[in-house]
Amino acid sequence: MSAIDRVAVFTGSASGADPEYMQAAVAVGSALATAGKGLVYGGGNVGLMGAVASAGREAGGEVVGVIPEALVDKEIAHDDLTRLEVVSGMHERKQRMADLSDAFVVLPGGVGTLEEFFEVWTWQQLGIHQKPIAIYDVNGFWNPLVVMIDRLVSEGFVGAQFRDSLIHATDPAELLEKLTAWDAPAPKWSAPAGSV
Template sequence: MKSLCVYCGSSVGASPAYADAARELAQLMVGQDIALVYGGGNVGLMGVIADEVMRLGGHVTGVIPQALMDKEVGHRGLPRLHIVKDMHERKALMAELSDGFVAMPGGIGTLEELFEVFTWAQLGFHEKPIGLLNAAGFYDGLIAFLDHVVAQRFLRREQASVLLHDASPPALLQKMKDFRPQYFEKIVDRATAAKII
């Protein structure tokens, strides 16, 4: 794993544990020579993790839509910043540049990004690891809800298991490195997927 896409909030959130987890993840990534790919912002947890990776001499690539750059939330200190036309292009480029995905605490934008790559994995569009960094139990409710979705037979257990989770950044990163794709029946094949995304 040479690059990791991190989805996270444009706020630092209510608990200092969230920013602490962002800095710890940044330190681990730099220590293991894993580049950061993220949404290109200078605010919230996005700014925290990007600043920490750069402070430690790591590699950072930001991807941000022009509309958000115009609102002055783009990080102008990044060595690599792709300015794209819209959110769809942003997410596609971030996925293309990354070998895996981590969702840190965040709002509906973070959840939307997470569930898109989770859905892509379910459909067989990619076989990259996906992790939830459950800092301070932030994602406890979501993990429980996904168990409920499985129990109600809207998601198979083996599909749900693709979404890795841990409260500890080192443990989550290790789970992602150990991840091996499971082969279960896909709705579409790779040739079809390549035309869709």
């Protein structure tokens, strides 16, 4: 079981082609706030990231943005947050978001969203953190990623326990329930012989 006070949300600075991506971002931001969970995100006021933050604020939640100095103008820093932290670069942004959060949720997004997901998932496998990671799917957006992850497992590059530890959710209630019920896998180097 996980004690979750704040959740980091990784998602796109674009809105995406399907209007349901925006609806999902709003639903997740609202649900986290309604459940009393703080939201940590990339600090911008554009695309899905802006929508999730605005929805969290409108629902009365704590929303903390973490944005690199170089992106304050490009991603248009959100001006209605509980707190906006400006950091020196992308590495510091990810570390700070991780430090502030008890769980991670990955909504649809682009290369940056994938990079954030893979970094925190790698950290989990190495035992750097023991926090749940949820893939929030919208109309099968993440299906190709899940297929690739299954291939990594079947080819012996990722232990099945780490695939199994990833939460898959398609609605806010399921997401919150699974985050709370999650148990951490043993880190890679403490796993039984033969697992990867």
